Structure formats: C-alpha cells, structure tokens
Amino acid sequence: MASQRTRQTLLVGSLLAAIGVMTTLVCYSVTLYRLFCAATGANGTTQRAAAAPGAAGGRLVTVAFDTNIAPGLPWRFRPEQRSVRLPLGQDTVVFFSAENLSDQDIVGHATFNVTPAKAGIYFKKIQCFCFTEERLGAHQKVEMPVDFFVDPRLATDPGTADVQDITLSYTFFRSRAPGQPTDLARFASAPPDPVAGGKIFAAQCAGCHALDVARVGPPLRGVVGRRAGSVAHFPYSAALARSDLVWSEASLDRWLAGPAAFLPGALMPANLPDPAARRDVIAWLRQARPPAPPAPVPPGGRT
C-alpha cells in the first residue's frame, strides 16, 4: 500500500518535472534560436564582413520560401517569390511582404529554419528581418528584403554535396512582452517618384532600352499593360515570348527584382534589387504614354 503511494508520488513528481522542462524550453525558445543564429553566424551584420564570395563554379541550387503565422498574430506574411535558382556563392536579394490586418500596432518576431537541416550552416544571411522584434503599425504593409547566399562549401562537404533544393521557412510570432522592437516602417514604401525613376532608367536601363526603338532590349513605351515579349521582330527568349503574361506593376516589380528568377530562361542580364528604385522606375514607365499621333498634314502639304 505504502509502496503504491510512493510510486504515485514519484510518477506525479516526474510528470511535473517534465512539464517544467517543456515550459522552460518554450519560454526560452526564441533565446535558443537567437543563440543558434549567433553560433551559425546566420544573423545580420556579422556576415556583412564575410560578404558573398561571388558565384563559384556554376553549381546551381534552388531555394524555396515558405512563410507561416503563429496563431494570435493578425498579420499576413508571404514570400514575394516562391523560389529562386542561383549559383552557389552568389549574393541574392529576395522579398517578403508583411501586413498588419488589425487596428493596433503589433510587435512580432520571426524565427526561421532551413531544410534539409544539414544545409543550414551553409545558408548565409547578409541582411534579414529575423531575430529582431519588429513593430508593424496598424494596417501597415511592408516589403522586407532578405539578402543571402549559399556557401560554395555546400558542394564540397560530403554530407551536403547531394543537396540541390533548400527550403527556407519563416514563422512570425506575436511578442507578448516586447523589449525594444525596431520599426518595420523602415521598409515601408514612400510614394513612388517618377522623376527619380527617370534618372534610374537613364543610369541603369538606357544602355539597353529606349522608349521607342529596340536596342539590346525591346522598346519600353507603354510596357505597363502590354503583353510580355510582344514587340514584333524583337528576338526575345522563348521564356519571355511564351510567358503568356501581361505586364502589371506587380509582375514588372518581380521581373526587375530578378528576371531569371521570375521567368527561368529569360535573358535580361540586369536587375534592380532595391524595391523603392523598382517602384520609381515602374512609375516612370507607367507615365511614358504612347507617343501622340503626328499632327495631321493640312491639304496641299506643309508650307
């Protein structure tokens, strides 16, 4: 009898201990993630010094993106591109959008994981919104960049040499007791500025594009709303010619962020990683209306 009571006490005791351990783990999981982040060098500025080594050897990997929202956080959060295919070592910028659907400012924090897990140490972030607490204003929407590369050592490590596909998933949680959050407003869009867009076009696009004549690239007047790959006689890539796409601000934005990532096989060897610059250029292209028809020639010809 006595021994049965002892056993029950022991059982209850060990259950309580297990619950204690689990609660501690849950409470500290963000901290653990942060420690992991620091240990693997995946967090922010530490990697800036060890910037991307540059494309190495032409070996390609596909990185897919996945986003989740923990219950209790009224945000929308999604990747702006489903995946990118990139050479090992090449610095790449991708974007995620977050929108606060509620009437109050909310602080959240993101955790991430990489699958297969063994590839995690070769996934290097140069800039990221991860692991800082982030405040998003009521109904605010932002686009957040993640600047990363996959370390070429992925291909030489026998444990990971076979890895071709990597998935990066983020989960945003609501912060119950925010410390000192940074403001996601730093990624919010200023209204697009077509005048600035014209300057960016002159500096970064005009070497290959004009509004009305084909150069290395097709003429771009009226491109917003135009079918992609549709300028007669221009030698488009099959990817663009057969894309079945009508250029909108959203699709132009993704094209300009990374043409080959958006349409694999596309042949535009340029991109604009800065979202504000893309918005400005698109605003400028949008206002570049079709040219006015020539003034009618009066009967009898001009004098």
Ligand code: HEC
């Ligand atoms: C080094 C040359 C080069 C530069 C610089 C360049 N482009 Fe292009 N662009 C091209 C080529 C080539 C194509 C056709 C690609 C294909 O067929 O896959 C193209 C296609 C496009 C298209 C698709 C047009 C259509 O008819 O479907 C758009 C839009 C575009 N470029 C915008 C821009 C903008 C805006 C910039 C500046 C930020 C820019 N490009 C910079 C070469 C360039």
